[in-house]
Amino acid sequence: KPTTPEEFLEVCKAFTFNDPDGNSKQDTFGFNLAEPGHFFLEASFGIPEAATKKWRPYMIENDKFVVPWDRIKDYVTLMKQLYDAGVVDKDFVVDRDGSKAQQDFLQGKLGIAHVNNQGDKELNRTFKQNNPNADIEPINKLKTKYGQFGYGVRSNVGLVAVMNAKAKNPEGVMKYVDFCSTREYALMVQLGVEGRHFEYKANNRGIKKLNPDIYDKEFSPIVPEYRHNKHGILIKEVSNPMFTYDLKDPVDKMLYRNTIMHWAWKGMEPNQIDGGYPLLPKELSTKENSMMKKARELIFSCVTTKSYTIDEFFTDLQDAFNKGGGPEIVQFYSDWYAKNKDRVITTSVTNEQELPTLLSIEELEKE
Template sequence: MNKKRFKRRTATAAAIAAALLVLSACGASSKNGKAGTGAATDAKKNGTISVSLYDRGITPPDAGTPEKNSWTEWVNKNGPVNVNFVTIPRFESVSKFNALFASGDVPNYIQEFDVSFRNQLIAQKQVVPLDDLIDKYSTTYKALIQKYPQIKSFGVKADGKLYEFGRMGGVRVNEGLLIRADWLKKLNLQVPKTTEELYQVAKAFAENDPDGNGKKDSRGMSLSPTAPQPGNDKIVNQMFQNVTWVVENGALIRDWDRLKAATQFKKDLYEGGVVDKDFLADKNGEKSRQDWINGKLGIWGLNNAAEKYGLDAFTELMKNNPDAEVMAIPLPKSPFGQFSPVPAPPITYNGMITANAKDPESIIKYVDFMSEDATMKALKYGEENVHYKMSPNGCPQTINEDKWKKEVSWTTDFQMLSHFYLEGKCGLFSSQLDTGNPVNKSFKAIVDQANAAYLTTERPFPEFMHPSYYPSYPKDLQIIATNLEKQINDMMVKAIVSGNSYTVDQAIKDAKNVWEKTGGTKLEEWFGQWYKENKDKLMTKKEIYDLVQK
């Protein structure tokens, strides 16, 4: 499905917007004044639901708490139902959800990015199919599916049913690899093009005082998590195509060679004094972020590199180190090829109705409200002529950065049903920046570097298909897959930090043994057969990159 076919099968963003339920604008009061504009309703609110909301620790104290703040109040004031928000620690979400499911206190509507965990919930029948509920109760979301049928077709599982709500986010940079270009210049080094060169550059950063303070206190590189499990650094894994499943000779197989190479590279970094010895304790990546913004880290892999998270980190770095120079670089080439971080998918699935929900109609009303164009604009930009104005390029542009950051910028996780693709270029974070601000201008240049480096078929993402669309295992196999993933990851982490007492070779041997003894071959058989039956139906990487949001 290329871009022309995508457009041909669907309507334009303007047509969608016209089809949406238009509600009158209304500002919501908060401790900061007006929180934004949105869709108000005169309908009596008969339903009350509970909804999960990630807690990243970024809610400003003046706005309230993560559970109750100016924007939770805004949603309740302007939305069609009463909502009790249940906050979930972003980087410990799976364990928190598991505890809530076990206690019977899980919210009626949950939002989670981890595709493996969502597939597990589907296999365990902890969530319900959505097809009939959307047909019966939805207006806005149903209209989107009718105009953009891929929203549904990409999400249908092996049983032919839809279990997840999704948003059209457009293909864009997600993770990125940043390097201190001024440190390269200081030490007369070149941008690393191979993993061997990456190691040498990172070691030089750690040993040769690139910040010139006369102390050996710099970190060459970070191994803190850009993936759910500690030690499972996603950026390094993608360099080595360590993505578990690879296609060889036309068949899908469980790979071990790439796992071994990636783990050995991490062990080398650890033993070479290149990374923080306590990286396993940095479970949410905040320690690495602090090292970066304080000018103590030379190479940093991060999520949301081209979004607000990336800008905030860059802004703080420049405040602390005004002479710092930063580049986004292509992932260095490994013995298995050269790849890019997996981009944000054309459609991101995250929302599910749990089996304990007693009022699915109210949940659908909430989904409709959060999917509307007016709601999306309010949550993302705030109030027109208060937080943003329309710029000459036709996109919303922040009026006062400090005011927007304080009152609006932290609403990311309210936007998990916002369809940014429908905004075209305006949906890109970089399009909203006032490049008259020197820091914003420099950050946009970094985003441009990332786009050029990562959104190309010359250096594609390493998975055989976009991992967001991996199929869900049957219940019995999902349990096996979940347990094996943790056991094998724990073995690799042990090998990284244990020196000669536990080598990578021994870890791989142990991993293969546990794989064979506890059902791994069943996963290979099931996934291999699935691939054989569906490989000609999969969206190609070229088709995915054709949907890059521009």
């Protein structure tokens, strides 16, 4: 498994040029730069949202927002190296939602993949059906000169629903929200009905699914639509993968194994906002949107244009940032953080959170 940017590039070359599926065709990409592929590279350098549809790569140092210019430069350099080496889809820029990359993954045409919904059971089931002899092995974030970052614990605070301003019965809507905020509701949409859909294993070793036909008819197609309303903190004891995966299902077993590996890689991340940003004043918001678009264009132009050097790009990027209102925006965010830092969720907070202990597959398979 690759552990550094240099090893990553070499493994991508092997997938691209060494005919891994043995079909005598050079039809496999080493990696996908289409979203969300480059998110993995961003995270390896410890920066958020540098080439996404937003431009918010800010880190917090000494209670101020700063732009990690050196990390951004090295990150774009790696993207350009991958592109120049011919190990990624040359048309990744037009794959705006990553759907082409996802199809490449499902067809076994991506050696290293970071695609949308890659933890989804049915997506992985389709992959295994299409590629029965292939296996999926997770890799940690790459180790760079800035450190080795784990996957961390993410904040689960955020906007999940809104009420229609023209709702005829707002009191009824809030009663429904209150109902969704109960432990009973959370358990129901997490596990189903005890004795009908599942039963607990002894010694807190997960659950055993019951009545497959009833489960597939009553629980599987309906409950996930309501799961976004539940409060997992009300059912902490069952809100972990030991109660999510059925180890008798080969795909679930693989995903559980991969989860154990991912959680073991939990590490300290640079201090950044891990939640929503404040609304900017209208003028600054307009400037930020324009700057976001320009930064993204410059990054992708540098990656895909051989004659456009990293140094030229870096000069253009900083120039666009300074002329586009970047310093004003950074100052606004810094002032906001200084006034509200006791209430703002950052990675310095989430880094301190502990993940539940997961039992081994062997332990969970004991009856």
